[in-house]
Amino acid sequence: MLIAATIAIFVVMILAIIRGVVGPTLYDRILAVNMFGTKTVLFIALLGFVMGRPEFLDIAMVYALINFVSVIGVLHFSDSSVFQRRPQDSDPSAPAEKDC
Amino acid sequence: MDTAISISSAFCLLLGSFLCLTGGIGILRFPDFYTRMHAVGVSDTSAAGMILIGLMLQNPDGIVIVKLVMILLMLLFINPTASHALAQAAMNNGLMPLLDKQVLDRKENDHNGQNEAALDKTKNEGIKPSNP
Numbered sequence: 001m002l003i004a005a006t007i008a009i010f011v012v013m014i015l016a017i018i019r020g021v022v023g024p025t026l027y028d029r030i031l032a033v034n035m036f037g038t039k040t041v042l043f044i045a046l047l048g049f050v051m052g053r054p055e056f057l058d059i060a061m062v063y064a065l066i067n068f069v070s071v072i073g074v075l076h077f078s079d080s081s082v083f084q085r086r087p088q089d090s091d092p093s094a095p096a097e098k099d100c
Numbered sequence: 101m102d103t104a105i106s107i108s109s110a111f112c113l114l115l116g117s118f119l120c121l122t123g124g125i126g127i128l129r130f131p132d133f134y135t136r137m138h139a140v141g142v143s144d145t146s147a148a149g150m151i152l153i154g155l156m157l158q159n160p161d162g163i164v165i166v167k168l169v170m171i172l173l174m175l176l177f178i179n180p181t182a183s184h185a186l187a188q189a190a191m192n193n194g195l196m197p198l199l200d201k202q203v204l205d206r207k208e209n210d211h212n213g214q215n216e217a218a219l220d221k222t223k224n225e226g227i228k229p230s231n232p
Binding site for chain 2 (some may be wrong): 001009011027028068
C-alpha cells in the first residue's frame with residue numbers, strides 16, 4: 001500500500017508539472033509549483049517509509065518550510081507590480097502630488 | 101489489534117491517494133484559475149492529512165509520530181495561507197474569474213431553450229428538433 005501511494009503521488013507530481021508548463025497565467029504556474037512542493041513533502045515521507053529509513057521526515061519538514069517561503073516570496077514580488085508592468089503605469093504626475 | 105491497525109492504515113493511504121489523484125486531475129481539467137485553486141486547495145490539505153495519518157498508523161513508536169504530527173501541523177498552517185495569498189494576489193492584479201460572461205450566456209440559453217421547448221411541446225409533441 002505504501003508503494004501504491006508513492007506511485008499515485010508521483011503521477012500527481014507529473015500532472016502538476018504539466019500544468020506548470022502549459023499554464024496560461026503566472027498564477028497557474030505558482031499554484032502548480034505550490035502543489036508540487038506539497039506533493040514532494042508527502043513523497044519524501046512515503047519514500048522514507050518504503051526504504052525503511054524514517055529519518056527522511058526531517059528532510060520533508062525542511063522542504064515544507066522552504067516551499068512556503070518560496071511561494072510567499074514569489075507572491076510578494078508579483079504584488080509589487082514588477083512582474084506585470086505596463087507602459088502607461090509610469091505616470092509623471094505622482095511627484096507633483098507628493099510636493100503639496 | 102495489529103490487523104485492525106494495518107487495515108486502517110491501508111484505508112487511510114488509499115483514501116489519501118484517491119484525493120491526491122482527484123486534485124491532479126482537477127488541476128489539469130478545470131477551466132479557470134480559481135476553480136483550479138479550489139481543486140488543489142481542497143484536495144491537497146485532505147490528502148496530506150490522510151496520508152500522514154496512514155503513516156502514523158504504520159509505525160506506532162516514539163519520535164516518528166512526533167515528526168509526522170509536526171509535518172501535518174505545518175501543512176495545515178501553510179496550505180491555506182499560501183492559497184489565500186495566491187487568491188488575493190491574483191484578484192489584486194486583475195485576474196478576473198471566467199464566470200461573468202459564461203453565466204450570462206448560460207442564463208440566456210436556458211431562457212431561450214425553455215421557451216423553445218415549451219413552444220415545441222405545445223406545437224408538435226414527440227418530434228425531435230432537426231438541428232442539434
